[in-house]
Amino acid sequence: MPVVASAQTACPGGATAGSRLCGPDGAPQNFQVVRYDAHGAVAYSTSSDLFYYTTGANSGGMPSVRADAMTQCLQDGNQDCNLLxxxxxxxxxFATVLVDGAKQPLFTTGSNxxxxRRTAKAECERLAPGEKCRVRKTECIFFRTDLVPY
Known part of the structure; x- marks a missing residue:
C-alpha cells in the first residue's frame, strides 16, 4: 500500500532537517513501505556437536537460508549435517541435553x-527429566521495512 511522505527541506538557517522548525519543500514525493520478512535456518552436526545457523531478510527467502546453514556445516568438514x-x-x-547417554540437539522458537529459551528448557525436561539442559544460542530476527520511492 503506497504511503505518501513529504521531505522537510524548507528549514530556516541553523535548523536541522526534520525539526519542528522545518516545513515541507513543496515537492510531492511518493514512497511505499516495503516489508522484508526475516528468515533463519539451523543445521547441526552430531560429530562436531556444533550448530550452524544463517539468517537473512530479503536474501532469497527460506530456501536460501536453509541452503546456507547446510553449506556452512558441510564446509566445516562435517559429513553428518542435519537441518534442525x-x-x-x-x-x-539451540540447545542440547543428554538422552540415554547421547546428546540430543534441540531447536525451539518463540515470539521473544x-x-x-523457556520452551527449550521445557523440551529438555520433557525429553530427559533431571538432566542438565545446555542452551547454546538464542537468535532473534525480525522483519525490516524500507521506504522505497516510486
Missing part, C-alpha cells in the same frame, strides 16, 4: 528470546 529447523520473524534457541 527454520524460523521467520521470531526467536530461536525469553519464550524461546
Amino acid at each position: 529447523g527454520t524460523w521467520t520473524n521470531s526467536c530461536a534457541t 528470546s525469553r519464550k524461546s
Whole structure:
C-alpha cells in the first residue's frame, strides 16, 4: 500500500532537517513501505556437536537460508549435517541435553528470546527429566521495512 511522505527541506538557517522548525519543500514525493520478512535456518552436526545457523531478510527467502546453514556445516568438514529447523520473524534457541547417554540437539522458537529459551528448557525436561539442559544460542530476527520511492 503506497504511503505518501513529504521531505522537510524548507528549514530556516541553523535548523536541522526534520525539526519542528522545518516545513515541507513543496515537492510531492511518493514512497511505499516495503516489508522484508526475516528468515533463519539451523543445521547441526552430531560429530562436531556444533550448530550452524544463517539468517537473512530479503536474501532469497527460506530456501536460501536453509541452503546456507547446510553449506556452512558441510564446509566445516562435517559429513553428518542435519537441518534442525527454520524460523521467520521470531526467536530461536539451540540447545542440547543428554538422552540415554547421547546428546540430543534441540531447536525451539518463540515470539521473544525469553519464550524461546523457556520452551527449550521445557523440551529438555520433557525429553530427559533431571538432566542438565545446555542452551547454546538464542537468535532473534525480525522483519525490516524500507521506504522505497516510486
